[in-house]
Amino acid sequence: xxxxxxxxxxxxxxxxxxxxxxxxxxxxxxxxxxxxxxxxxxxxxxxxxxxxxxxxxxxxxxxxxxxxxxxxxxxxxxxxxxxxxxxxxxxxxxxxxxxxxxxxxxxxxxxxxxxxxxxxxxxxxxxxxxxxxxxxxxxxxxxxxxxxxxxxxxxxxxxxxxxxxxxxxxxxxxxxxxxxxxxxxxxxxxxxxxxxxxxxxxxxxxxxxxxxxxxxxxxxxxxxxxxxxxxxxxxxxxxxxxxxxxxxxxxxxxxxxxxxxxxxxxxxxxxxxxxxxxxxxxxxxxxxxxxxxxxxxxxxxxxxxxxxxxxxxxxxxxxxxxxxxxxxxxxxxxxxx
Amino acid sequence: xxxxxxxxxxxxxxxxxxxxxxxxxxxxxxxxxxxxxxxxxxxxxxxxxxxxxxxxxxxxxxxxxxxxxxxxxxxxxxxxxxxxxxxxxxxxxxxxxxxxxxxxxxxxxxxxxxxxxxxxxxxxxx
Numbered sequence: 001x002x003x004x005x006x007x008x009x010x011x012x013x014x015x016x017x018x019x020x021x022x023x024x025x026x027x028x029x030x031x032x033x034x035x036x037x038x039x040x041x042x043x044x045x046x047x048x049x050x051x052x053x054x055x056x057x058x059x060x061x062x063x064x065x066x067x068x069x070x071x072x073x074x075x076x077x078x079x080x081x082x083x084x085x086x087x088x089x090x091x092x093x094x095x096x097x098x099x100x101x102x103x104x105x106x107x108x109x110x111x112x113x114x115x116x117x118x119x120x121x122x123x124x125x126x127x128x129x130x131x132x133x134x135x136x137x138x139x140x141x142x143x144x145x146x147x148x149x150x151x152x153x154x155x156x157x158x159x160x161x162x163x164x165x166x167x168x169x170x171x172x173x174x175x176x177x178x179x180x181x182x183x184x185x186x187x188x189x190x191x192x193x194x195x196x197x198x199x200x201x202x203x204x205x206x207x208x209x210x211x212x213x214x215x216x217x218x219x220x221x222x223x224x225x226x227x228x229x230x231x232x233x234x235x236x237x238x239x240x241x242x243x244x245x246x247x248x249x250x251x252x253x254x255x256x257x258x259x260x261x262x263x264x265x266x267x268x269x270x271x272x273x274x275x276x277x278x279x280x281x282x283x284x285x286x287x288x289x290x291x292x293x294x295x296x297x298x299x300x301x302x303x304x305x306x307x308x309x310x311x312x313x314x315x316x317x318x319x320x321x322x323x324x325x326x327x328x329x330x331x332x333x334x335x336x337x
Numbered sequence: 338x339x340x341x342x343x344x345x346x347x348x349x350x351x352x353x354x355x356x357x358x359x360x361x362x363x364x365x366x367x368x369x370x371x372x373x374x375x376x377x378x379x380x381x382x383x384x385x386x387x388x389x390x391x392x393x394x395x396x397x398x399x400x401x402x403x404x405x406x407x408x409x410x411x412x413x414x415x416x417x418x419x420x421x422x423x424x425x426x427x428x429x430x431x432x433x434x435x436x437x438x439x440x441x442x443x444x445x446x447x448x449x450x451x452x453x454x455x456x457x458x459x460x461x462x463x
Contacts, residue, residue, distance in 0.1 A: 004343060017374065023364070026367060027370065030370050037377050044384045044387065044405070045387075046405070049380070049410050052414050053417055056418060061373065064421075064424070064425055065366065068431060072366060076366075080361050081444065082360075086357055090353045094350065097352070098346055104342060106342065107345075108388050110392075114409070122407055122408065123395065126397070133397040133398065136411050140411045154423075158419075162429045220414075225418075325436075
């Protein structure tokens with residue numbers, strides 16, 4: 001019953017997103033949308049997914065979009081691009097899709113085709129083969145490690161892409177340094193700053209807990225990476241970019257991002273050299289189960305490193321670009337009068 | 338039937354709302370929000386497919402007989418993080434478009450592009 005309520009709420013939020021003109025409100029609503037879908041995933045027993053969606057959909061993505069609208073402006077143009085043909089197209093496509101769903105197995109039926117092929121093996125045999133209770137981690141890190149490797153490379157590539165698009169080598173103009181814009185909240189919001197200072201160690205500790213407890217409960221490298229990055233981003237927002245840049249060295253964090261991907265690939269190569277298949281952890285150690293444990297630990301660690309550092313790189317580059325823009329505007333303002 | 342397929346229908350409607358935003362709205366940020374709506378609807382589709390009535394979260398424990406299907410969970414978990422990485426790439430493209438055109442409205446960008454084309458033609462004729 002609760003899932004029907006949540007789905008209806010999702011629909012309401014989506015309709016509100018269409019109607020809103022103010023981009024700030026749209027982005028806040030999309031954060032609410034992410035949180036609602038995370039709650040829906042909990043109701044659907046997908047605890048790992050809910051964890052990720054709560055950290056990503058409601059947290060990091062809202063934040064990144066907010067940083068971007070500070071640069072691009074927060075109001076949307078009211079003219080629509082061919083609304084009636086678009087509506088017609090959408091209604092026809094939706095109608096066809098709904099016609100297609102009539103053949104779908106009903107919600108929650110245990111004999112649906114999706115439950116009949118490879119899933120029973122994961123559920124029945126993963127304890128003997130992998131030896132960890134969380135089946136999602138077993139699939140993600142061992143049975144389908146090759147897929148996860150591909151996805152990690154996509155994340156890394158996206159980080160490289162953001163660097164290529166936004167990061168410009170700083171060259172000082174006529175010898176003088178670019179004036180740093182102090183947009184930190186150093187003078188204001190005392191309560192938030194102190195509470196953040198108290199909470200930060202616990203957030204980081206929680207990220208590490210999620211990282212290493214992913215074998216036994218919901219969690220793992222992806223979630224831990226995002227939570228770790230969220231803590232760093234919170235610090236950067238409250239204490240200003242220039243302070244955060246001293247804490248987090250950009251070259252170092254880029255190195256960590258690349259090292260994570262390298263470590264992941266190396267785990268595969270080592271199992272190849274030991275006589276097994278690529279990512280066959282049974283060959284990492286004399287005991288097959290111990291090999292699986294070692295392999296999963298290493299690649300979860302690799303995933304955590306890359307995800308956390310790519311998220312940090314993305315945020316820092318966005319904020320950096322904004323800071324440069326603001327300092328250029330300030331210079332213009334000083335020159336013009 | 339209404340309850341049995343309700344999830345799928347909501348997924349279709351959410352997906353179409355996302356598609357409509359991508360087609361009809363000119364603002365690039367709004368388009369990206371539309372894409373995330375579309376993307377999340379696919380996640381909801383996969384996750385509701387994985388649910389088995391009476392099942393529980395796929396973490397092995399004694400005296401539990403029925404688990405929900407863990408495979409779609411593993412697929413969607415990675416898809417969410419890949420999604421935010423690609424959206425960040427899209428957002429950085431938007432930032433560069435704003436720097437180059439001074440606007441993130443599709444029609445304004447199109448107008449400026451047409452202007453440049455027209456100027457080039459005029460110069461060729463002259």
